[in-house]
Structures are given as C-alpha cells and as structure tokens.
Amino acid sequence: MNMKVDLAGVTLDNPVMTASGTFGSGEEFSEFVDLNKLGAVVTKGVANIPWEGNPTPRVAEVYGGMLNAIGLQNPGIDLFIERDIPFLKKYDTKIIVNVCGKSTADYCEVVERLAEQPVDMLEINISCPNVKEGGIAFGQDPKSVEAITKEVKKYAKQPVIMKLSPNVTDITEMAKAAEAGGADVLSLINTLTGMKIDIHKRKFALANKTGGMSGPAIHPIAVRMVYQTAQAVRLPIIGMGGILTAEDAIEMMLAGATAVSVGTANFHNPKVTEEIVAGMQTYLEEQQIADIRELIGAVQ
Amino acid sequence: MNMKVDLAGVTLDNPVMTASGTFGSGEEFSEFVDLNKLGAVVTKGVANIPWEGNPTPRVAEVYGGMLNAIGLQNPGIDLFIERDIPFLKKYDTKIIVNVCGKSTADYCEVVERLAEQPVDMLEINISCPNVKEGGIAFGQDPKSVEAITKEVKKYAKQPVIMKLSPNVTDITEMAKAAEAGGADVLSLINTLTGMKIDIHKRKFALANKTGGMSGPAIHPIAVRMVYQTAQAVRLPIIGMGGILTAEDAIEMMLAGATAVSVGTANFHNPKVTEEIVAGMQTYLEEQQIADIRELIGAVQ
Amino acid sequence: MSEKKRETAIIIRKEEISYGIYDMWLRTEQIAELAKPGQFVSLYCADGSRLLPRPISICEIDKNDKAIRLVYRVAGKGTEEFSKMTTGMQLDIIGPLGNGFPTKKKKAFLIGGGIGIPPMLELAKQLDCEKQIVLGYRDDLFLYEEFKKYGSVYVATEDGSAGTEGNVLDAIRENGLDAEVIYACGPLPMLRALKEYAAKNQIECWVSLEERMACGIGACLGCVCKSKNKDAHTNVNNKRICKEGPVFLAEEVDF
Amino acid sequence: MSEKKRETAIIIRKEEISYGIYDMWLRTEQIAELAKPGQFVSLYCADGSRLLPRPISICEIDKNDKAIRLVYRVAGKGTEEFSKMTTGMQLDIIGPLGNGFPTKKKKAFLIGGGIGIPPMLELAKQLDCEKQIVLGYRDDLFLYEEFKKYGSVYVATEDGSAGTEGNVLDAIRENGLDAEVIYACGPLPMLRALKEYAAKNQIECWVSLEERMACGIGACLGCVCKSKNKDAHTNVNNKRICKEGPVFLAEEVDF
Ligand SMILES: Cc1cc2nc3c(=O)[nH]c(=O)nc-3n(C[C@H](O)[C@H](O)[C@H](O)COP(=O)(O)OP(=O)(O)OC[C@H]3O[C@@H](n4cnc5c(N)ncnc54)[C@H](O)[C@@H]3O)c2cc1C
Ligand SMILES: Cc1cc2nc3c(=O)[nH]c(=O)nc-3n(C[C@H](O)[C@H](O)[C@H](O)COP(=O)(O)OP(=O)(O)OC[C@H]3O[C@@H](n4cnc5c(N)ncnc54)[C@H](O)[C@@H]3O)c2cc1C
Ligand SMILES: Cc1cc2nc3c(=O)[nH]c(=O)nc-3n(C[C@H](O)[C@H](O)[C@H](O)COP(=O)(O)O)c2cc1C
Ligand SMILES: Cc1cc2nc3c(=O)[nH]c(=O)nc-3n(C[C@H](O)[C@H](O)[C@H](O)COP(=O)(O)O)c2cc1C
Ligand code: FES
Ligand code: FES
Numbered sequence A, B: 001m002n003m004k005v006d007l008a009g010v011t012l013d014n015p016v017m018t019a020s021g022t023f024g025s026g027e028e029f030s031e032f033v034d035l036n037k038l039g040a041v042v043t044k045g046v047a048n049i050p051w052e053g054n055p056t057p058r059v060a061e062v063y064g065g066m067l068n069a070i071g072l073q074n075p076g077i078d079l080f081i082e083r084d085i086p087f088l089k090k091y092d093t094k095i096i097v098n099v100c101g102k103s104t105a106d107y108c109e110v111v112e113r114l115a116e117q118p119v120d121m122l123e124i125n126i127s128c129p130n131v132k133e134g135g136i137a138f139g140q141d142p143k144s145v146e147a148i149t150k151e152v153k154k155y156a157k158q159p160v161i162m163k164l165s166p167n168v169t170d171i172t173e174m175a176k177a178a179e180a181g182g183a184d185v186l187s188l189i190n191t192l193t194g195m196k197i198d199i200h201k202r203k204f205a206l207a208n209k210t211g212g213m214s215g216p217a218i219h220p221i222a223v224r225m226v227y228q229t230a231q232a233v234r235l236p237i238i239g240m241g242g243i244l245t246a247e248d249a250i251e252m253m254l255a256g257a258t259a260v261s262v263g264t265a266n267f268h269n270p271k272v273t274e275e276i277v278a279g280m281q282t283y284l285e286e287q288q289i290a291d292i293r294e295l296i297g298a299v300q
Numbered sequence C, D: 001m002s003e004k005k006r007e008t009a010i011i012i013r014k015e016e017i018s019y020g021i022y023d024m025w026l027r028t029e030q031i032a033e034l035a036k037p038g039q040f041v042s043l044y045c046a047d048g049s050r051l052l053p054r055p056i057s058i059c060e061i062d063k064n065d066k067a068i069r070l071v072y073r074v075a076g077k078g079t080e081e082f083s084k085m086t087t088g089m090q091l092d093i094i095g096p097l098g099n100g101f102p103t104k105k106k107k108a109f110l111i112g113g114g115i116g117i118p119p120m121l122e123l124a125k126q127l128d129c130e131k132q133i134v135l136g137y138r139d140d141l142f143l144y145e146e147f148k149k150y151g152s153v154y155v156a157t158e159d160g161s162a163g164t165e166g167n168v169l170d171a172i173r174e175n176g177l178d179a180e181v182i183y184a185c186g187p188l189p190m191l192r193a194l195k196e197y198a199a200k201n202q203i204e205c206w207v208s209l210e211e212r213m214a215c216g217i218g219a220c221l222g223c224v225c226k227s228k229n230k231d232a233h234t235n236v237n238n239k240r241i242c243k244e245g246p247v248f249l250a251e252e253v254d255f
Helices: A077-089 A104-114 A142-155 A171-180 A216-232 A246-255 A272-286 B076-089 B104-114 B142-155 B171-180 B216-232 B246-255 B272-286 C077-083 C119-126 C144-150 C168-174 C188-200 D077-083 D119-126 D168-174 D188-201
Strands: A005-007 A010-012 A016-018 A040-042 A059-062 A065-068 A094-099 A121-125 A160-163 A185-188 A192-195 A210-214 A237-240 A259-262 B005-007 B010-012 B016-018 B040-042 B059-062 B065-068 B094-099 B121-125 B160-163 B185-188 B192-195 B210-214 B237-240 B259-262 C005-018 C021-027 C040-043 C054-057 C060-062 C067-073 C090-097 C108-113 C131-137 C152-157 C181-185 C204-208 C224-226 C238-240 C247-249 D005-018 D021-027 D040-043 D054-057 D060-062 D067-073 D090-097 D108-113 D131-137 D152-157 D181-185 D204-208 D224-226 D238-240 D247-249
Touching: A016 A272, A059 A210, A065 A216, A065 B216, A077 A094, A077 A104, A094 A104, A104 A121, A104 A142, A121 A142, A142 A160, A142 A171, A171 A185, A171 A216, A185 A216, A192 B216, A210 A216, A210 B216, A216 A237, A216 A246, A216 B065, A216 B192, A216 B210, A216 B216, A237 A246, A246 A259, A246 A272, A259 A272, B016 B272, B059 B210, B065 B216, B076 B094, B076 B104, B094 B104, B104 B121, B104 B142, B121 B142, B142 B160, B142 B171, B171 B185, B171 B216, B185 B216, B210 B216, B216 B237, B216 B246, B237 B246, B246 B259, B246 B272, B259 B272, C021 C077, C040 C067, C054 C067, C054 C077, C060 C119, C067 C077, C108 C119, C108 C168, C108 C188, C119 C131, C119 C144, C119 C181, C131 C144, C131 C168, C144 C152, C152 C168, C168 C188, C181 C188, C188 C204, D021 D077, D040 D067, D054 D067, D054 D077, D060 D119, D067 D077, D108 D119, D108 D168, D108 D188, D119 D131, D119 D181, D131 D168, D152 D168, D168 D188, D181 D188, D188 D204
Parallel strands: A016 A040, A016 A259, A040 A094, A094 A121, A121 A160, A160 A185, A185 A237, A237 A259, B016 B040, B016 B259, B040 B094, B094 B121, B121 B160, B160 B185, B185 B237, B237 B259, C108 C131, C108 C181, C131 C152, C181 C204, D108 D131, D108 D181, D131 D152, D181 D204
Antiparallel strands: A005 A010, A059 A065, A065 A210, A192 A210, B005 B010, B059 B065, B065 B210, B192 B210, C005 C021, C005 C090, C021 C067, C040 C054, C040 C090, C060 C067, C204 C247, C224 C238, D005 D021, D005 D090, D021 D067, D040 D054, D040 D090, D060 D067, D204 D247, D224 D238
16 A cells, blocks of 8 residues: 655655644654654744744634634744754654745745755745734735745755645635746645634734634635645645544545645644544555555545 | 614614525524514525526535535525515514625616615625626625625615625725725625535535535634724624624624624524524623623724 | 424433444423424534534334434444433434425335335334335344334345345335335435336335435525425425425425 | 653542632543643543643642642633533543742742642642742632641632732731742732742742643744743743743743
8 A cells, every 4th residue: 555645756655744833843742743654744934033923822722723823933044954954854754844034035045044954845934824024925916926936946955835825815826826936836725814802801812913723624725725726736735724634634635635734633632643644544445545646636 | 781783774673693595584493583583684695586506415514614505596586575575574673685696787686676675784795605607706806896886786775785705815805895886884704615525435525516614613714804894994894704602793793893693503503693692692791881882893 | 384493302212223323212392292204303413513413314203201213323423423422411403304204094115225214113103004114224124123013024135134135126026015105215226216116106106305404494405406396485496305305205306 | 851641531530629610630641650740731622613722730649549630710611611521531631741840948938829729739748848838819718728738828818708818928928928939820910929029039939820822742832921031942032831831930031
C-alpha cells in the first residue's frame, strides 16, 4: 500500500502535515507525536526579525472551532535557523517553513536566508487576517498575489507554496494568479475572519476584535475551495481547514488535495496527526486501494 | 422593559424573526411556536412563477451546521398570495416576504405583485448560492447590487431589505452599494458556499455538489460581517447566521444588528424562536436594561 | 393535519438485537397516543456538533404504556450516539411525523427489506385482513419471530441461509403468492422492483420512501421526491417525503 | 522539560462544595506522579462543539492513589459539562502543565483569592517553612478547614461575614503579618495589589497568572503575557503562561 505523495518533486512519506502556527516548530508536540510518522512539519510563520504579535486575549473558542489573533509572533529568522531547523533535522520528516512579512522585501529576505538551509519547501503566508500590514492584504487581490509570488520565486531555492486566504469572492482567481506568478504548490485555506463578543462584558472576546476562525466548523468551506481550485489550476494543493479525523483528511484529498495539513485539531488531541495517518491507512486497506494517490480529486 | 425595535418605520414587537427558507410560511411551525410571539415571520423565497428547485439530496449535515441546495423551490407568487399571506394575516406578527428571481425583471414582477398586499416588508434575496441564474451572481458585485436595488425600489410599496451574501471579499462594499441603491434595511448573512463528500461512495453529498452552509458553525463569521457593515453604513441591519440561543442573538445585536433572524436552529428545536425571545427578555432583566435598543451596536 | 409534538422521551428498554441493530422502547408523553403505523419520529442528538434530528420509523406502538418502539441500524455518528445510551436516559424526539400507511381491508403483502422491516411490524398488528408478510434479510433474521404472530411469514435471504435465496420477489414467486395490495419499506432497488411488479399485476402498491431531511415537518423542502401530478401544497411536481409521505402510492412518485 | 501526558482519567469522587463550586478527584495513569503544586491540567469536553481543553489548577496530589484533585467553579458550558459528570465516568485530560510554584524555605505567605484558593492547598502541604495562609473569599469559606492542617490561616471576606472585612491585604494588615516570600493565586486586582505590596516591602513574590489558552503546551502562542526581559524561547518580551508560567516572579511580568 503506498502512502507516499509528491509535491513539486518533494516526496512525503504520507500526505499528513501540520498546519502552520498550530504546531510550533514541532518541539512541544514531539512529546505526544512521533514526528518521524508525519509527512511534513510546517513551522509557525517566521519573519526577518522577531515579532511580538498582538495583545491578549489572542484566542477564543467558538462553536466547533476557535478564533485566533496571535498576530504572527515569532522569534525571527536568526534564532529560527539556529534553533528550530536543527531540531527538526533530527527527524525523518520533511521540513516546510512558513514565511510571513510586512512587505515583499521582508518575505524575500526570509526566503533568501533559507536558501542554503536544509529545508524542503517554503510556504508563503499571504493570508493572515490578524496583522495590519502584510498578511491578508497581499492575498485578496490577484495582481498582488501574482506579484509577490514572482518576487519570492526569484529568491527561493526550494519549491514555493503560496498559502491562500478564504476571505475572497473567488478563490480560483487567487489560485490562478499564484500559478501565473510561478508558484509550485498552493495551500488552502487559511482562517476565515470571525468575531466573538462577550455578552456579559459587552466586549470583544479578542483584543484584536476580529480573529481567524479555524477548526471543524470551517471544513465544508475548505473542501469547497479545494475542489474549486483543483478544477481551476494544475498545481498540487495542500488542503487544510477543520481536519479533525482521517475521514476529513480523505474528504479533502477526494476534493483534489495532494496532501493535507492539520491545525486546530492538535489542540483538541495532541496525538491527532499520527492517528490521522493510521486512520487513512485503515481506510485504504478497507477500501482495497493500493495507492493513496488514487484518492486525489477522485470525487464523482 | 421595551423589546420593540424599529426597522425602516416598521415596529416589531421584538427583534426575533425567522430566517427565510427555514420556516416555510409559518404554517408547519405554528404547531410548535406561537407566531404571535415573534417579531416577524420571513417567508421562504417566492418567485414570479413556481420553481421546482434542485434534485435531491438537497440537504446534508456538517459539523455544527448543515448544507442546503434547495434551489429555491417555491409555489410561485399567485398561490403564495392566495394561501400564504392570508394564513399569516391571522397572526399578530409582521410579515416579511423573501423574493427571488432569475432576472431583475423577475424580482420586479414579484415586488409589484406584492405592492397592494398586506405585507410589511420585502426581503430581496440576491445571495442564494444554489441556483445557476440569479441568486448569488447579483450579490457578489457592487454594481449589480446597486442596480438591482434601484430597480426593485421603483416597484416596491413596502420597505426593501437587501439580503447580502457572505461569499465576498468585502461585505461592506456590497452594503454600501445597496445603500446607494436606496435599500431601507440590510439583512446578512445568507449561507456560505460549502461542500461535503461521502468518502465511502466517493460522491458529493448534495446532488448540486455545493450547498449553502448555515448553523452555529458560521456564527462568528456572521457576527464579524454584521459588525463591519454596521461600521460602514447607516441602514438598520437584520443579523443572522448560526443563531441558536438568546446569547447568540444578543451577540448579534451588540455587533450592530437591530433585529435577528433564526434559521437552522429551527430544525434543531422547532420551539427555538419563542425560547430565544424569552431568553433575551431574561437577559435584559438580569442586566437591568430597560430598552433592548440599548444593545444595538453596544460592543466596546 | 396530523398533530406533532416535541418531547423529551425516556428510554425504557434497549438491546442490540442483531449485529449493529438496536431495539429501543421510548416512553413518550403524547407521541405514542398520536402515532400510526408507517409514521416516524426524529431523534435529536445530544452532541452539539450534530444538529439535525435523525428520522427513525415507528416499529411498534403501545398506547397503554405510552411507549413507542424503534429499531435502528448504526449507520453513522448519530445512531452510534443513540446506541450507546442506556435505560433511564432521556432523548429529545419529535413526532409522529409523516402520513403512515393506509389500512385497507384487502388481501395484502407486507414487504420489508433490511432495515425497512421494522415499520411493517405495527402495520402487521393493526391491519385487519389476510396478511402475507415477506421479509428480505441479508442474513440474520431479526424480528422474524415477532411477525409470525400476525400472519404467514415468508423469508428471503441474500445468502440463502434461510427461506428463499434471493430477494422478496423471489420469495413471492417461489411460494406462489398473490395479493390485492402491497405495503412495502426497504432499499430502493427492492421498492423499484415492487413498483414494476405491481404495475404489471395491477396491484395497489404503497411504498415508504427515505430522503435526507432537515426539519422533518414540511417546512424546509429538503426531502422532496418527484411526483406524477402537481402537488397541491408545493404547486410543482414535488412531494415532501416528511409530510405528504413517507408512504406514497408507487405509481404517483418517481424513485 | 517537564513531562506531560494525555490520558483518560476516571472520576473517583465528585461533590459540590460551595454554590457552583465542584470538588473532583481523578484517577490518572501518570499525571499524579509527575505533578507539582501550582501546575495545572487541561480537561477536554465530550461535546463536539467545544474543542479547546479547559485549564484547571491541581488542588491536591495523591501519588499513592495516583489521583489528583481539582476544584473548579462553573463558569460556562465546559465547566458545566464537567459538573454534571458522575463518579466512574471518564474524562480526557492533559498534564501536568506549566512550571508550578518554587518551594523555598522562607517564612511564607500563601495567598489565595476566590477560585485561586484551591492551588494553594497542595503548595501548603508541600512547603516546609513557616506558613501563613491568607484566603480571600466572597462569602462561603470553601476548603478553609483543610488549610488549617498546614499552617495558620487568616481569612478576608468581602461581606465581613468571616475574618477581616475586605481583601487579603486587609487581613495581612489587620493581623500584623509579615513574610519573606509570597505565593499567590487569585483575581488580577489582588495579584496587582500584592505585586505593589511586595515591591514596597521588598518581598519575593510569586504569582500564578491566567490567560485564554488553546494548546496548553507552549506551541500556539495564544497565552502570553508581557515580560520585563526578552524571553529566551520567544525571543521577544512575551512569556507563555502555559509553559514558562503560570507561576512568575511578579516583578518579571506585566499583568
Ligand atoms: C422516514 C425515514 C425513516 C427511517 N427509518 C429508519 C428506521 O426505522 N431504522 C433505521 O435504522 N433507519 C431508518 N432511517 C434511516 C436513518 O434516518 C439514518 O440511518 C440515520 O439518520 C443515520 O444517522 P447517523 O447520524 O447515524 O448517520 P450519518 O451518516 O452520520 O448522518 C448524517 C446525516 O445524514 C442523515 N442520514 C444518513 N442516512 C440517512 C438515511 N438513510 N435517510 C435519511 N437521512 C439519513 C442523518 O439523519 C444526518 O442528518 C429512516 C430514514 C427516513 C428518512
Ligand atoms: C492556568 C489556569 C488555571 C486555572 N485553574 C482553575 C481552577 O483551579 N479552578 C477554576 O474554577 N478555574 C480555573 N481556571 C479558569 C478555568 O480555566 C475557566 O473557568 C474555564 O476554562 C471556563 O471554561 P467554560 O467552558 O466553563 O467557560 P466558557 O466561557 O464557556 O469557555 C470558553 C473558552 O474560554 C476559556 N476560558 C473561560 N474562562 C477562562 C479563564 N478564566 N481562564 C482561561 N480560559 C478561560 C475556556 O477554557 C474555553 O476555551 C484556570 C485557568 C487557567 C488559565
Ligand atoms: C493559533 C493559530 C496560529 C496560526 N498561525 C499561522 C501562521 O503563522 N501562518 C499561517 O500561514 N497560518 C497560520 N494559521 C492558520 C493554519 O495554519 C490553518 O491554515 C488554519 O488554522 C485552518 O486549519 P485548521 O482548521 O485545521 O486549524 C494559524 C492557525 C491557528 C489556529
Ligand atoms: C434550508 C434552507 C433554505 C433557505 N432558503 C432561503 C431562501 O429561500 N431565501 C433566502 O434569502 N435565504 C434562504 N436561506 C438562508 C437563511 O435564510 C439564512 O440566511 C442562513 O441559513 C443563515 O442563518 P442560519 O445559520 O440561522 O440558518 C435558507 C437556509 C436554509 C438552511
Ligand atoms: S425535511 Fe423539511 S420539508 Fe421534509
Ligand atoms: S496555550 Fe498555546 S502557547 Fe500557551
């Protein structure tokens, strides 16, 4: 039974990856999960310099999911290279570094710094709804999606994944723009912008007022967008958004994803990524499917 | 304690209405709810002629919500006027007729037919994701939102509510366009486009492939959009999307809604609308708020 | 218009009667009193991630004890949740829903296939006529003994382990049976075959249909089937299975 | 790095000890063994609409019985769910989380306010020094008797119904107490007042902070507080309450 999938020439042992920002750089979760069992670890977004992120409260629970407005707090690329990459190199899994920035130059700086590093792919986050500059602003206009993709590709030595925002009228426009800009892979979806109000205090639940919504509540929207994108472009897709079980991961692949990322579910069950890998294996056995790649886009 | 709110000169006994399409024309639910206790009944969308709607399956459950692709099945305006309006007139509640169409002319025909009818307001659905023509196509482009609003207003004798789609990059653009077109009230949100795949059959759960997602899972997105819209326009807003409890309804008002509509929750508990009215009353008492209108947009 | 109630029922008996098939008696306030054979109830889940109620046919009605019996197969998360509940626990339900079977005084076939068998039991109890009960099983003959009290019972099994090897029509043919009216509930291929058989033999044929539902009370238009004639309520050729059905004259609907 | 486990624990005792305040003992596999005073566990809800675990401080540890004690107030849906569970039921938990209190051999104030009182109990048991326990209540004196075994206990109540009328600092003043180290858990205004008091009197002051959490293990950066110095892990002036905390030297953090 083959569980391997291919993303722009990088072969993952299985399609299960971690979603950026929900898994740190893997260290905290390594107490619960054998990182060697994951297709890839995608790290928390890293910028050219350390970021302090947003004031607290930064997270709030909502029905079937959560809101976050971390604001891309990160230790900066120097400490990341010095500490996080060596940690991940101890494991037999692929390393995908999520990159954030306030300007195109910021992104390019990080990408350039990573060029000689032993990382397998770069995921460019142009879809964070929780920062004022950069982030989502890049991801809601096809022209700027194409432009930033082109720029980043100039500096990148590894395949480039463009991470798209679901807060758009037509996700396929953004996908096509990223393809036109030279992206190697697309990943979707980032969080949907949401809000929660504490009715007793009559105050916003998050200091940032709005936050990015994630978790099983957004899964049907993610599946729809992955399906639409798979119909519109030829690039491989990393599907994410609300994956909680192996069934959800399989659904995402049937919709057209080559690999999947698991985010919020890690907070509900720190062992979930490994359990999803096992559950997908069981499904293949039960359905007598020899190669997991047969699932990709196989919905009728 | 005042529970009354005002929508474009129409005074509702309380802010709780039913969401179009989830409550028929009230008859089926009148076994469970005293319609006299509701602020208004909003009817299922009605077109100039009867529509058969989409093939089945038309509904599917998702985590914390559901998908529907009814496709605006309706008996047409003639039977509606003959049967449904007289039924609702027996009750002491406001009547809001939801209107759908495949072309601007269709909408205008229905609106014109309703001009001399004893209905209190018209809700124009330009945001249904489940029909090929009309529906959402009108609701995702500010120019066409403004144009259709203007057209409809020419024929309308009652105040016009424009119902907006959440499947857009910037809801405030659509809200401003509707305002510019002369809308009296806005209502939001309609359903978010989603998809579910049956992993055992490897088939779409809905015959229509995609469906509109509703229920508590979408509530934080609805609250965010109501808040943003309330900041952007001066029109009163009917807030809806995932309201399951009195707390959810209050949250929606704090975000800026003058009234609220309850949809999917009716399927979970047919008595829920009445219970929400009672729950809101209790909240006002506990918080010693004399007038429910104090809640509108009162989040800090 | 038939009366419906939303109630909190109490589980008064529950057992697994076949692999993955559960038999559950619920004490109701008024639903048992109002119920007719062929109607169904919808069960609400306790888990907040599952909001839509699950439609389950009424298998038996005990008006004295204000109780109804449901027999269901674990098909997903909702039925799994119910299957784990125990005697004494409470369950929110709504019903009775739908029209139910008509009860004619004609020589009858009562035909059930698989998980469509349970609703035929109360019908068998209430029908006052010559009853030939034909049951199609995969293998395990759940409820079989109970049907014997109400008529002559014929069985078909897929694997031939009991009765006729094959389907219910094979059992009818093998036993040389005939009737003036058919009441049937079961998988679509079975119902389609019966519709054809009834048309060919000019027998009145009542079938109970299934569809995905949201409201269960006729308001959402989620659960329609195509009908031969324009439906009086919908004003188009669609009938609501939860309201005008689930039982239809086979010739009047497409399925 | 302290070890953490995700386990399915069993409720071995549960009672309501004050209005809306529950006392629950859980039998664990390894968590009791690993736990220290001032650490917490996070409890997962059974209902699928609530995905994030609820952080609750460890009130007592019984290593022999592999059990931990949690005392919690019903604050919302999650704690309500726990409050309805009964002995013998299972509950998924993760822990022990966070750093816990240091245990110094200095004359100490152990100060708890409201639902911040429970975590001081295990600390009181384990501290080996002169212990002055100062507890601030709204009214009902839950856990009060138990503290008396481990030191001299002083009480402040908002309504003056017991001990000093006012807050814990009022009780300290009224009783003319002093100490070399403070360990405190409770509402923010209390902790802020203690920080100021400690600074003025140059006392070492340890406070246990709260913040909204998602992962509980230091990965999501949801639960930070501002710190005086750059944190070694985050490389900015933010410390993770679930990991570097919840116990901090008051002067090192902003709150
Ligand atoms: C009128 C009617 C009577 C029925 N009577 C019985 C009965 O007596 N015994 C029995 O075992 N089953 C019966 N069913 C089928 C039963 O409703 C489903 O098996 C059940 O809803 C599955 O729920 P789940 O949560 O376990 O499955 P899931 O697949 O997790 O359910 C997801 C959603 O799909 C719906 N759904 C799934 N399967 C069906 C189905 N076959 N028909 C309608 N909705 C479905 C669920 O209600 C739910 O909304 C009946 C269905 C209908 C429409
Ligand atoms: C380190 C730590 C230790 C704690 N120890 C205790 C204790 O020993 N006893 C006790 O009664 N309470 C304690 N709390 C508070 C407790 O976590 C909350 O009361 C609880 O999470 C509320 O959950 P809920 O579902 O009932 O409320 P809801 O308001 O429905 O919860 C919604 C979300 O907000 C979070 N939340 C709500 N209130 C708080 C809060 N005060 N702090 C952190 N998250 C919150 C919930 O975890 C959940 O994710 C502690 C909190 C922290 C951070
Ligand atoms: C706490 C948190 C932090 C996140 N941080 C990042 C980030 O740094 N970069 C990024 O591209 N996405 C980030 N995301 C988005 C996730 O990677 C993912 O796209 C989203 O959460 C949807 O997946 P899920 O529903 O499985 O969580 C974050 C999400 C959460 C919940
Ligand atoms: C079954 C169903 C049918 C609907 N039909 C209509 C409709 O005819 N016209 C319309 O404007 N909205 C329709 N809607 C959208 C609802 O009115 C509402 O905007 C949406 O469901 C969000 O609210 P909720 O989460 O409370 O259900 C329908 C929704 C559902 C679930
Ligand atoms: S389920 Fe709503 S009309 Fe039948
Ligand atoms: S809760 Fe995730 S870092 Fe503390």
